[in-house]
Amino acid sequence: MQASGIASRSSSPPRTPGADQRDRFLTFAFAAADLLVETGPHATITFAAGAFRHHLGEAPEAFVGRPLDDLIAAEERGALAMAMQLLAARGRLPPTAIRLNDARRTPFSLAGLAPSGPQGQFCLTFGPLPAPPRAPTVAEGAAFGRAAAGLMQGPGGSAVLALIDLPDEIRRAIARRPELQGELDAALLEGSGGGLTGRLSPGRYGLVSSRQPPDLPGLAARMEAVLLSHGLPGEVSTRNLPLDPESLTPAQATRALRHALSNFATGGTAALATGGLTEALRDIAAQAGTIRRAIGERRFDLLYQPIVDLRDRRTHHYEALLRPGGQQVDTFIRCAEAVGLTEELDLAVADTVLDALRFTPGVHVALNISGLSMQSPRFRQALQNRLDANRALLPRLMAELTESVEIENEEEARATLDMLRARGVSLCIDDFGAGAAAFRYLRNFAVNWVKVDGAYVQNAVRSERDRSFVASMVDLSLAVGARVIAEQVETEEHAAVMASLGVELAQGYLFARPGRLPGAPPPRRLA
Template identity: 75%
Template sequence: MDSPDPTPPKQSAPRTPGLDSRDRFLTFAFAAADMLVETGPDATITFAAGAFRHHLGEPPEAFVGGPLDRLIATEERAALGIAMQLLAARGRLPPTAIRLNDTRRTAFSLAGLAPAGPTGRFCLTLGPLPAPPREATLAGSVAFGRAASGMLGGSSNASLALIDLPDEIRRILSKHPGIQEELDAALMAGAGTGLAGRLAAGRYGLLVGRDPADLPGLAERMETVLLAHGLPVEVSTCSLPLAAEGLTPVQASRALRHALSNFAARGTAALAEGGLTGALSQISSQAGTVRRAISERRFGLLYQPIVHLKDRRVHHYEALLRPEGQDVETVVRCAETVGLTEELDLVVTDQVLDALRFNPGVRIALNISGLSMQSARFRRALVERLDARASLTSRLMVELTESVEVEDEAEARATIDMLRSRGVTLCIDDFGAGAAAFRYLRNFTVDWVKVDGSYVQSAVRTERDRSFVASMVDLSLAVGARVIAEQVETEEHAAVMAGLGVELAQGYLFARPGKLPAPGTQRRLA
């Protein structure tokens, strides 16, 4: 009898759910490049994807069937010919500097593979040349919040250190940015391996792992800076453990957002005792007030226009919740925590339908939480309202928000399909702000994508940030979704977004939230 083979069979790597090999390789390619191109041996383009509109002024499909050298500056085409010969001979082209056929002759990196040999298809990637590392800076409040959420459920030793300056100093900082910069530098110098962030003027956070933060040392550094400017004050500090025993991941995330928001608005005095559990208890204690506000309709709506970038005509308005005597973030966060989201979303829906009824010709978008979208009970209640006012649904848009991620995608898809069947337009809100929005674009059929305002702001600063927005725009257009940019505050923002293929925009450049215009008013914003 043969002895058993002592070597166990090799186990194949587990597949990533919902991601096939083609999607995986495309994802890897776009991680390193802005544009992907496939050609035949004759250098005719057979496939193109990526940020062509941004870099070359036309969509990817406009280049399919044309020569590869159309992408490359005239003076670089001899070098391109040599590069393609190397690719055919060696089967691989390492990253090679070359210039694009744009007005600036932008320096780009070209690389490629010939997986089927010299007579097969050539696969090429084009991306900006690597830039030197950016100077270390403090994280903004949004990025810091995401990083803090990512540490939840990890090491129980992880903690959040908070640093708070007195109100009189915070007021001074708004008039003296130089002092603010010195304080930022002092915090960066003492942060060690932790992530430091500015959550508001004069209010800072520091994320630390196993090694605790030297809070007394950090406070002393900042007090020294202030003393040098004749401002002898005491800096307040505290530490918030990120351990979340007894809380679900969703509860922990909501409690953390609540704690960070309270600190940014009111400092360390606003933080609840007991860490994240205390923060959750604090927000739950507000449930009665929020429940009464919803049942008694003690809030209003303001409307902010979304306009065509080409001619500034108003396309539609977004309905924005404005509670009476309460902060909107507190109300929404409390509703999510204690299970009042569906009631709140239905009340807002009622008010928006009333606004559509009394404002013929106006289109309005309302926000619906991911919690509501995946609820069969909410869907049934929404169907009753929409069917009772079927003549209005063609002027209604629903924005799917990411404050709470959709977990039951089958139920959410059922709600989306119900809305689409009734002529309601669908939009993904804050695209790019979190990973969930990309998943929504892949799994849900939507009409519009709204680019998160932080990317709009950064796109005017660097080519790399513009390229990232361009990739988001092209990805959206590729799946049939048109694009809206939010937080457009300057003409430069508007010009950059229009150049990237964005169709609509929202922001203070056009108008702040307010009342709907009187029926018959010309809706064009110069």
């Protein structure tokens, strides 16, 4: 894989251990910089990589062969000449403030190194000036779950999960009084002892500490004082959930934790098992029969949300979204994963999508496939049989690789993706950026599309740093031949920012909510 938006005069060498080392150094460089530049004699750019489209409006390759001055604001070029003289004399340029040649003359930090080799060759990095540390915030549910799972599997494995539940009448009041939500969040952060905090649903919070159990009575008292100041007396209930991953595999522990958090978010402390993660996993297994019947009898719906071209707002394709009857989507999927029914569920969804495509000529649909299914030879063969029986429909089918479960057997997953690609099915990595594994998938799997996680889309309208991160994701995707989709585009501002960063397609409430596929018959129900 090339690094983000790389452009150079020379062609890429064959993959060697040295090439792997170069990839590693590039990754380290991008951790601190947005733009990487190499210059030859006469300060001519010979290599460019990074978020050039975002900052300077052109692709990296457009700058190869041009003078270094083209990157720098005119009024700063004298300072640049002095900096380059310092670099030539000392072999290293410490971080130096300089302004880019963009419309806003954005301040950046320029640093450089003169490697051994041809005289006049310099390696330069451009990174945003450091911003003050962000104030601590309460994470939203999905982000909290991912971070909590990471802490649970971390060194020592001694993390403690505390859950905080407010009375139902107060939870209803929070929806009408956003200032109350803010004060409760502040009280939680103040009493967290530096632990990870999350809001799982209005009035229901989680707190994970990897050092020592939090002072739950003191925390409850802080939050009750906030409620009382708003004329809402009420008792805050708390509970510790033992995190005991030693008795479970990492995958089992993660699924059990997600299931427990989902139950708490919807039903409070009353919906939790009393024996920690092991009992939570047993609770999931007890639901296996119900889930198997729901899948076998097709007691679920698929809703379809359009994904549109940002240039003309025409529908490019639809995503099929699972809606299990009477259950939360996340809870249903987590249960299916935990009891080994993910493959059956994904095949049932594929059957339903293929049925819909038969009745909707010209419509393209993306279906989601779990990482668990992707690495299963049995699933691959069953899906291949279905696809081979419906070859005429396959040019209108896309498969999205979801990251609800991280892929461990990449060889088997690649075989499934190769099977899909060989049959003309377009491939997409879903929720790109939501987890570290997505970057590994982009490196190791050839895909047609990348879908940027909605959290980054939401934050990009407020934060220059988040916009820069999305720009880097776009450049990285385009560098490996993948086009980009943004999800959770809910306002015209979201759409404009994504289009400016090079995103091609978008999905979100701005365009349409999930609904029935135009022209498709009602879903089948099997006896």
